[in-house]
Amino acid sequence: MEKISVVIDGRTFEAEKDTCVLEVARRNGIYIPSLCYNSEVTSSGGSCRVCLVEAHQGGRMRLVTSCNYPVRKGLEVKTDTPLVHRIRRGVLELLLARVPDSEVIREMAAAEGVTEVRFRKDEGENERYKCIACALCVNVCAEVVGVHAIAMVERGADKKPATPYNKPSDVCIGCGACAYACPTGAIELKEKDGVRRIWHKDFKMVRCSVCGTPYIPEAQVDWIVSKTGKDRSFFDKCPDHRF
Amino acid sequence: MKEMTQIQDVSRFDRIIDRYERSEESLLAILQDFQREFHYVPEEGIRRLSEVMGVPASKIYAMGTFYKALSLTPRGRHTIKVCTGTACHLKGAPQILETLERELRVKRNGTTEDGEFTLECVNCVGACAMAPVTLVDEVYHGKTRPSKVMDIVRKQVEG
Numbered sequence: 001m002e003k004i005s006v007v008i009d010g011r012t013f014e015a016e017k018d019t020c021v022l023e024v025a026r027r028n029g030i031y032i033p034s035l036c037y038n039s040e041v042t043s044s045g046g047s048c049r050v051c052l053v054e055a056h057q058g059g060r061m062r063l064v065t066s067c068n069y070p071v072r073k074g075l076e077v078k079t080d081t082p083l084v085h086r087i088r089r090g091v092l093e094l095l096l097a098r099v100p101d102s103e104v105i106r107e108m109a110a111a112e113g114v115t116e117v118r119f120r121k122d123e124g125e126n127e128r129y130k131c132i133a134c135a136l137c138v139n140v141c142a143e144v145v146g147v148h149a150i151a152m153v154e155r156g157a158d159k160k161p162a163t164p165y166n167k168p169s170d171v172c173i174g175c176g177a178c179a180y181a182c183p184t185g186a187i188e189l190k191e192k193d194g195v196r197r198i199w200h201k202d203f204k205m206v207r208c209s210v211c212g213t214p215y216i217p218e219a220q221v222d223w224i225v226s227k228t229g230k231d232r233s234f235f236d237k238c239p240d241h242r243f
Numbered sequence: 244m245k246e247m248t249q250i251q252d253v254s255r256f257d258r259i260i261d262r263y264e265r266s267e268e269s270l271l272a273i274l275q276d277f278q279r280e281f282h283y284v285p286e287e288g289i290r291r292l293s294e295v296m297g298v299p300a301s302k303i304y305a306m307g308t309f310y311k312a313l314s315l316t317p318r319g320r321h322t323i324k325v326c327t328g329t330a331c332h333l334k335g336a337p338q339i340l341e342t343l344e345r346e347l348r349v350k351r352n353g354t355t356e357d358g359e360f361t362l363e364c365v366n367c368v369g370a371c372a373m374a375p376v377t378l379v380d381e382v383y384h385g386k387t388r389p390s391k392v393m394d395i396v397r398k399q400v401e402g
């Protein structure tokens with residue numbers, strides 16, 4: 001892999017060519033707000049727009065989303081300019097209008113000084129309550145888990161992740177990776193008496209034979225066993241008591 | 244008995260699916276054929292298509308919700324669209340809509356009880372010079388008047 005050097009906020013860093021700006025910044029302790037990007041998920045990013053930065057290259061400047069902008073030779077990035085903050089405030093104001101009940105968005109907006117919105121707010125327990133329609137959950141389910149239980153349905157302002165017909169999906173394994181990845185905690189995952197409920201479906205959990213904690217859905221064990229050929233008994237114990 | 248109908252059901256989808264190549268590119272065309280044949284895209288159709296094509300049902304369902312030309316709920320044999328775009332609105336679209344609602348006994352975006360008509364509003368169909376515009380099964384009728392609109396509908400569907 002070709003190494004290049006890139007300047008971020010006046011400091012020079014070595015990085016592999018084509019790594020995204022956000023990744024390089026994170027590794028070097030430079031904070032850029034982000035929501036829809038997850039470094040483990042190739043198809044993530046580019047949707048929430050909060051990670052925008054100034055990219056200076058060849059005498060020109062563009063505002064770009066740092067989570068999918070590749071570092072190249074001669075690139076200089078500025079993450080902390082008045083322009084970046086002004087545009088980000090606009091993005092956050094829109095997000096706040098869409099999901100005023102999301103703590104994450106409220107905090108991120110407040111950090112930029114945005115506490116009020118000039119637009120009609122979308123409040124309450126509606127169908128996509130805290131969801132900013134970034135599709136990270138869908139990408140995780142498809143790319144990382146590989147089951148495609150959910151997809152982004154509807155369009156425009158109604159866009160949201162859902163199972164077909166909002167019914168329990170026949171392929172969902174109840175792993176909860178979508179809920180874990182969601183930047184705003186918009187996906188409901190409940191667990192009670194050894195049963196997990198997610199996406200309208202109940203999953204019986206396997207209990208650890210040592211501590212008795214229900215820790216993984218049976219359906220997920222089935223899936224892993226069928227995909228990897230791993231021995232079933234491996235899942236008798238939870239990760240804490242495995243070795 | 245239930246099983247019988249189920250088997251029959253699947254074959255009516257397979258007849259359509261079999262006309263196409265087994266590839267993701269065929270999906271939209273197949274959904275359009277479902278729409279034409281059944282006047283909507285039935286859930287069992289999506290599930291069968293997913294099974295045959297090996298494409299996740301979630302993806303096909305998402306397509307179904309995305310395209311305006313596809314409907315996931317049963318629709319009438321005929322679709323009446325009243326343009327309520329700005330020009331048509333000013334030229335009396337609301338009255339046309341009211342007339343149709345009253346005469347057909349159906350609310351906008353609803354389907355008549357006999358499954359004959361679905362009534363819809365659309366926003367500017369790009370024929371403002373003919374405002375107000377009413378479409379019956381995609382046939383444009385310009386300068387429609389409330390007193391004439393039922394005649395137009397009847398004449399067209401009765402051939």
Ligand code: SF4
Nearest residue numbers: 131132134135137182
């Ligand atoms: S549920 Fe979460 S991860 Fe999924 S689209 Fe909404 S905000 Fe993004």
Ligand code: FES
Nearest residue numbers: 046047048049067
């Ligand atoms: S984190 Fe970059 S667009 Fe969302």
Ligand code: FES
Nearest residue numbers: 326328331368370
């Ligand atoms: S507003 Fe009806 S055709 Fe343009």
